[in-house]
Amino acid sequence: MESLFGVCSNSFLPSIQTHKNSVFLPSFNSPHLPRIKSQNWVSLKPHNFPPFAASKKRELKCISSDERLGTSVDEDDSLKTGVRIKNLAVFVSGGGSNFRAIHEAIVRGEVHGRFVVLVTNKHDCGGAEYARKNGIPVIIYPNTKGEPEGLSSNNLVAALSTYGIDFILLAGYLKLIPSELIRAYPKSILNIHPSLLPAFGGKGYYGQKVHKAVIASGARYSGPTIHFVDENYDTGRILAQRIVPVIANDTAEELAARVLRQEHKMYAEVAAAICDERVIWREDGVPLIQSKANPEHYS
Numbered sequence: 001m002e003s004l005f006g007v008c009s010n011s012f013l014p015s016i017q018t019h020k021n022s023v024f025l026p027s028f029n030s031p032h033l034p035r036i037k038s039q040n041w042v043s044l045k046p047h048n049f050p051p052f053a054a055s056k057k058r059e060l061k062c063i064s065s066d067e068r069l070g071t072s073v074d075e076d077d078s079l080k081t082g083v084r085i086k087n088l089a090v091f092v093s094g095g096g097s098n099f100r101a102i103h104e105a106i107v108r109g110e111v112h113g114r115f116v117v118l119v120t121n122k123h124d125c126g127g128a129e130y131a132r133k134n135g136i137p138v139i140i141y142p143n144t145k146g147e148p149e150g151l152s153s154n155n156l157v158a159a160l161s162t163y164g165i166d167f168i169l170l171a172g173y174l175k176l177i178p179s180e181l182i183r184a185y186p187k188s189i190l191n192i193h194p195s196l197l198p199a200f201g202g203k204g205y206y207g208q209k210v211h212k213a214v215i216a217s218g219a220r221y222s223g224p225t226i227h228f229v230d231e232n233y234d235t236g237r238i239l240a241q242r243i244v245p246v247i248a249n250d251t252a253e254e255l256a257a258r259v260l261r262q263e264h265k266m267y268a269e270v271a272a273a274i275c276d277e278r279v280i281w282r283e284d285g286v287p288l289i290q291s292k293a294n295p296e297h298y299s
């Protein structure tokens with residue numbers, strides 16, 4: 001998780017010790033700190049903000065009242081809440097219904113973030129078309145014969161740096177994420193998978209294959225999982241899950257549709273949590289979401 005204080009916040013920090021990519025805060029009785037029982041729970045990762053993002057941070061921190069007149073409503077809002085609006089990248093290969101659900105939640109004001117770029121391996125997929133219609137730039141990755149405009153892994157990392165990306169949301173992106181990107185965005189890349197991981201995950205489990213395997217297994221429950229991304233398919237730390245019943249005569253399509261409805265709600269809620277800086281890393285490495293309504297509650 002990144003700094004709880006984002007843009008305007010370093011002045012709040014009473015004392016910090018840096019340890020590799022993390023900053024551990026003692027649990028001070030500060031209104032700005034999350035209420036955590038153990039100080040070991042508070043692991044705040046300063047981002048490897050690219051220069052662009054770092055300069056944005058300074059701009060907001062040093063903003064004057066005159067300059068504030070020129071800020072957008074969103075930036076003004078972030079100054080009020082003290083939490084900087086997060087720059088999101090989304091990776092999509094298909095229709096992009098999860099991307100659209102999150103985008104709609106942003107438009108409704110439920111997610112303190114904005115999509116600044118979409119990455120796809122299919123320039124004409126539904127998600128890319130939706131992005132263009134909404135003024136969101138589209139990057140093609142990877143470079144293949146079919147997609148000669150596609151970027152190399154290093155150029156993708158460089159391009160995302162120029163957008164000042166805070167978090168990357170994989171939403172039905174079917175290619176493996178390059179290790180360069182995973183190293184550049186530790187604890188900052190999320191994926192959604194349509195089964196209750198660790199069941200029915202890993203290489204080969206995608207699309208209808210997942211739901212067919214769930215039905216064939218006789219499992220009575222399924223549901224989506226959102227997890228952080230590591231270098232393997234579907235093995236990163238689980239952040240959120242929802243349960244969906246498997247009905248006796250379900251087809252894979254029916255089960256997929258039921259799971260997808262939950263995906264849309266859950267991904268928008270998780271996007272809101274990461275943008276609000278409500279993800280806390282338990283000392284054993286499990287990420288938890290702090291409830292907005294009840295900050296004493298973690299799930």
Ligand code: GRF
Binds near residue numbers: 094
């Ligand atoms: C979803 O089922 C998601 O779980 C999986 O890919 C599908 C993407 O669907 N990773 P959409 O493109 O968001 O509609």
